Structures are given as C-alpha cells and as structure tokens.
Amino acid sequence: MxxxxxxxxxxxxxxxxxxxxxxxxxIESINPSGCEIFGYxxxxxxxxxxxxLMPLPNKGxxxxxxxxxxxxxxxxxxxxxxxxxxxxxxxTVFPFRLGLSxxxxxxxKIYTGxxxxxxxxxxxxxxxxxxxxxxxxxxKERTKSLITTVKALxxxxxxxxxxxxxxxxxxxLKSRFISIASHEFRTPLTSIQLSASLIEQHAAPFEIVxxxxxxxxxQNSVGNLTNILNDFLSLEKLELGKEVPTFGExxxxxxxxxxxxxxxxxxxxxxxxIYQHTGSSSLVKLDQxxxxxxxxxxxxxxxxxxxxxxxxxxxxxxxxxxxxxxxKDNGIGIPESDQKHxxxxxxxxxxxxxxxxxxxxxxIVARYIDLMQGSVNFESHVxxxxxxxxxxxxxxxxSTSHRG
Amino acid sequence: xKKVLVxxxxxxxxxxxxxxxxxxxxxxxxxxxxxxxxxxALEHQPDIILxxxxxxxxxxxxxxxxxxxxxxxxxxxxxxxxxxAEHLDQREAMELGADDYLxxxxxxxxxxxxxxxxxxx
Numbered sequence: 001m002x003x004x005x006x007x008x009x010x011x012x013x014x015x016x017x018x019x020x021x022x023x024x025x026x027i028e029s030i031n032p033s034g035c036e037i038f039g040y041x042x043x044x045x046x047x048x049x050x051x052x053l054m055p056l057p058n059k060g061x062x063x064x065x066x067x068x069x070x071x072x073x074x075x076x077x078x079x080x081x082x083x084x085x086x087x088x089x090x091x092t093v094f095p096f097r098l099g100l101s102x103x104x105x106x107x108x109k110i111y112t113g114x115x116x117x118x119x120x121x122x123x124x125x126x127x128x129x130x131x132x133x134x135x136x137x138x139x140k141e142r143t144k145s146l147i148t149t150v151k152a153l154x155x156x157x158x159x160x161x162x163x164x165x166x167x168x169x170x171x172x173l174k175s176r177f178i179s180i181a182s183h184e185f186r187t188p189l190t191s192i193q194l195s196a197s198l199i200e201q202h203a204a205p206f207e208i209v210x211x212x213x214x215x216x217x218x219q220n221s222v223g224n225l226t227n228i229l230n231d232f233l234s235l236e237k238l239e240l241g242k243e244v245p246t247f248g249e250x251x252x253x254x255x256x257x258x259x260x261x262x263x264x265x266x267x268x269x270x271x272x273x274i275y276q277h278t279g280s281s282s283l284v285k286l287d288q289x290x291x292x293x294x295x296x297x298x299x300x301x302x303x304x305x306x307x308x309x310x311x312x313x314x315x316x317x318x319x320x321x322x323x324x325x326x327x328k329d330n331g332i333g334i335p336e337s338d339q340k341h342x343x344x345x346x347x348x349x350x351x352x353x354x355x356x357x358x359x360x361x362x363x364i365v366a367r368y369i370d371l372m373q374g375s376v377n378f379e380s381h382v383x384x385x386x387x388x389x390x391x392x393x394x395x396x397x398x399s400t401s402h403r404g
Numbered sequence: 405x406k407k408v409l410v411x412x413x414x415x416x417x418x419x420x421x422x423x424x425x426x427x428x429x430x431x432x433x434x435x436x437x438x439x440x441x442x443x444x445a446l447e448h449q450p451d452i453i454l455x456x457x458x459x460x461x462x463x464x465x466x467x468x469x470x471x472x473x474x475x476x477x478x479x480x481x482x483x484x485x486x487x488x489a490e491h492l493d494q495r496e497a498m499e500l501g502a503d504d505y506l507x508x509x510x511x512x513x514x515x516x517x518x519x520x521x522x523x524x525x
Contacts, residue, residue, distance in 0.1 A: 182487075183458070183487045183488065184487075186487040186508040186509055187414050187417065187487060187508065188416075189508065189509035190414075190417050190420075190485075190508040190509040190510065191414070191416035191417050191420055192509070193509040193510065193511045194417065194420035194421065194424060194509075194510075194511065194512060194515075195416075195420055196511070197420075197424060197511045197512025197513070197515075198420060198423055198424060198427075198512065200512075201424070201427060201512065219511060222509055226509055
C-alpha cells in the first residue's frame with residue numbers, strides 16, 4: 001500500500017484544506033490544513049454536516065448548490081473554482097476558493113472540496129482597492145485643482161493678452177499722436193512763425209512797442225512748442241529703441257564753438273557763455289548729433305534757470321583716455337530732495353516755478369549719453385548754481401597715430 | 405533780380421514765403437504740387453528752389469531726383485523745407501543732393517539767411 005501511504009501523506013501535508021463529504025453533506029474526512037483553516041479539531045467536524053462550516057447566508061446557497069448538483073447533475077459546476085465564504089469555529093467569516101470534485105465510489109458518491117484560504121489575498125485585494133480608490137480620489141482632486149489652475153491660467157493669459165493688446169493699441173495711438181504732433185503741428189506753426197516775421201517787418205517802420213512785444217511773444221511761444229515737439233520725438237525714438245548712435249571722429253572744439261554761436265542768440269540780457277577747452281587734442285569719437293543735442297539741452301537749461309547778467313561756463317577737456325564736458329551756471333539750483341529724481345522723464349524740480357519745460361530734456365540727455373557709453377553727473381546748491389559733468393572714456397590710438 | 409521757386413502744398417506757408425521774399429526783392433514762382441514744381445523749374449530755371457518734402461503724389465525727394473536728371477536744373481541750389489525733425493531724415497536729404505534744409509517751423513530770418521548763403525556760394 002505504498003501508493004495509499006503516499007496519497008495519504010500528500011493529503012495530510014497539503015497547504016490547502018481538503019474535506020470529503022457524502023451525498024448529504026456529512027463530513028467524512030478533513031486534513032490538518034482544513035482543520036487549521038476552520039479552527040476545529042478533526043473530531044469536532046467529522047460526522048457533522050458541512051453547513052457547520054458555512055456562514056448563514058451561504059448555508060442555503062451551498063446546500064442549494066449541492067442539491068442542484070445532485071438533482072440536475074450540473075457537470076460544469078464540478079472542478080470550477082468558486083469563491084465562497086467559510087465560517088470558522090470562533091465565528092469569523094473568511095473567503096476561500098472552493099474546488100469541488102466528485103468521486104464515484106461503488107454505490108455512492110463522495111464530494112471532495114479543496115479549500116484555498118483567500119483571507120490574505122482578499123485583504124491585499126481590499127488594500128489595493130482602497131489604495132486604488134484613494135489614488136483615484138487623489139487623482140480626481142489633483143485633476144480638479146489642475147483644471148482650476150489651468151482655467152485660472154487661461155483667464156490670466158487672456159487678461160494679459162487683452163492688456164497687452166490694449167497696451168499695444170495705446171502705444172500705437174501714442175506713436176500716431178506723436179507723429180501727428182511732430183509733423184502736422186509743424187505746418188501751422190510754420191505759418192504762424194512766418195506771419196509773425198511778416199508782422200514784425202510790416203510794423204517795423206511804425207515802431208509800435210506793443211506790436212514788437214507781442215510778435216516776440218508769438219515767436220517765443222512757437223519756439224517753446226517746437227522744443228516740446230522735439231522732446232516728444234526724441235523720447236519716442238528712444239522708447240522704440242530706434243535711436244542708434246553712429247560713432248564718428250569729429251572736432252569737439254569746432255562743434256562747441258558752433259553751438260555757442262547758436263546759443264548766444266538765446267541768452268538773457270548780459271548773460272554770457274564762456275567757453276574754454278583743455279588738452280592738446282580736439283578730436284573725439286562719439287555721435288556728433290547726439291552730443292550736440294546734449295550740450296544744447298544743458299546750455300538751454302543753464303540759460304533758462306539762471307538770471308540776467310550771469311556767466312555760463314562751458315568747458316571741454318580731452319586727455320589721453322577721457323573726454324570731459326562741463327556746463328556750469330549760477331542759477332536757481334536744484335533742491336536736494338529733487339536731485340535723485342532729476343533724470344526721470346517728466347520730472348521737474350519744485351523751484352522751477354513758471355519757467356516752461358517738459359521735464360524730458362535731462363531724461364533724453366541721460367539716455368543719449370548712456371547710448372554713447374558715457375556718464376553724466378551734477379552738483380547743485382539752491383540759489384548758487386549747478387554744474388553738469390559729462391564724461392566719456394576714450395581711446396585715442398586712431399587720432400594719435402593720424403597726427404603722429 | 406534773383407528768381408526763387410517755392411514748391412509747397414500748404415497755401416499759408418506758400419503765401420507767407422512768397423510775401424517775405426518779395427519784400428526782399430526776389431522774383432517768385434510757386435507751385436502747390438511736386439509735378440507743377442518740376443514743370444516750373446524746367447520752364448523758368450530759377451536761381452534757387454525751396455521745396456517741401458511731404459506732398460501727395462510727387463514728394464520733395466522725387467522732385468529733387470527729377471531735377472537732377474536735367475542739365476538745365478541739376479545745378480540749381482535746392483533747399484528742403486521739412487517737417488521731419490529727425491537727424492536721419494536730414495542726413496538722408498543731404499545725401500540725396502540737397503544743398504540745405506530748413507526744419508519747420510522756421511522764421512523769416514532763417515529763411516532769408518539760408519537762401520542768401522546758397523546764392524552767395
């Protein structure tokens with residue numbers, strides 16, 4: 001009976017529980033694993049009905065299943081793994097997989113059930129399910145918050161693009177206005193200016209003081225308006241980045257003398273511009289037009305903000321490695337609290353009173369000098385005067401080699 | 405007397421320039437468009453031409469280019485009257501072969517001194 005021994009040993013040592021029942025459900029035998037799974041000793045279950053090992057709701061079901069099986073001989077139920085519930089001795093209900101087989105033994109039938117405990121698997125499955133559910137929830141929440149974020153981003157983007165569009169439109173409008181102001185205003189201004197010249201000429205023989213006075217006022221106002229237009233145009237060009245300096249070597253002394261000749265006509269009574277140059281060279285490599293604008297601007301300010309019968313010192317200095325331009329007046333000066341804002345666009349010092357100006361001149365000067373890689377500084381004391389100092393680093397290899 | 409041709413589409417400016425120059429004794433021809441200006445220049449060969457830049461159809465640059473093609477007119481001093489105050493435009497105007505330019509608004513003295521300095525060359 002070696003085979004029977006082996007078979008017995010296999011059954012006794014199987015990890016799955018093995019239970020044999022008769023046609024009526026009476027337990028005929030149970031292996032140790034089966035006992036362990038259900039928590040009974042063999043003698044406690046052998047001879048008992050299988051329903052002892054089934055939880056209540058399943059009892060009917062399984063019996064019915066067995067009855068069905070007996071009655072209808074449903075072959076397909078045999079051998080198929082069913083997931084059912086078992087009842088342990090301590091009342092714990094647990095899941096297991098049941099594999100059922102029928103053994104025909106001479107005159108009667110025996111059913112053998114293989115019981116594979118699914119507690120651990122079920123717990124793991126549950127955990128996975130829980131975890132999955134949790135994950136799904138998290139994903140859902142994340143998705144929701146993502147959608148909200150994306151929506152907010154979209155809205156923000158739209159807002160920004162609307163603002164950008166508005167800004168672009170405003171910029172275009174501004175450019176168009178400045179273009180109109182600087183070009184179209186000049187046409188009527190020209191006829192005003194020429195008419196003023198004609199009135200002056202026609203009235204000259206009669207020497208009528210009020211006419212002379214008012215013609216001068218008209219001409220002066222046209223001049224002011226033109227300066228404003230020029231400032232707007234310069235600023236617009238700077239803003240658009242269209243002001244690109246073209247560096248070229250030129251004679252600074254010659255330019256300075258030319259500027260003084262032009263400016264001397266604009267000075268107040270007994271106001272004198274004194275020019276002095278230091279250094280053996282007079283050549284610089286800068287943008288002549290931009291530098292001219294800067295110097296004219298600073299001298300115009302010196303004239304505007306100082307009184308009659310004063311001197312304006314205009315100095316240029318060229319040394320081996322630098323070029324320095326200073327413009328000094330004895331005017332109203334710049335209040336200390338205003339000094340840090342002086343180069344800001346549209347800023348005007350508080351003591352400028354009724355002296356006309358846009359507050360753009362020094363901003364343009366600073367930006368032009370910056371474009372030429374120079375620096376501009378000033379020192380000022382209220383009611384004593386102001387000195388502006390422009391400085392450029394210069395390399396004079398070219399000019400020295402030319403002269404040498 | 406010296407003949408001056410004024411090409412300017414704005415009637416106020418044109419009339420003012422004419423009056424100022426006639427008071428100084430110049431003989432004036434004038435045109436309100438570039439095309440008429442070119443015709444008058446060829447017809448009368450003035451001693452000096454004042455010409456606006458921004459004009460419909462034929463602008464100031466076009467007038468200058470056309471006059472440079474004719475030997476009767478290509479040596480006549482040519483002064484641009486420009487509403488463009490940017491350096492680049494001025495440089496551009498000079499490079500095209502203009503002898504001077506007056507940036508609007510200019511006054512009577514600037515106008516006369518520019519004309520005189522060209523005629524005295």
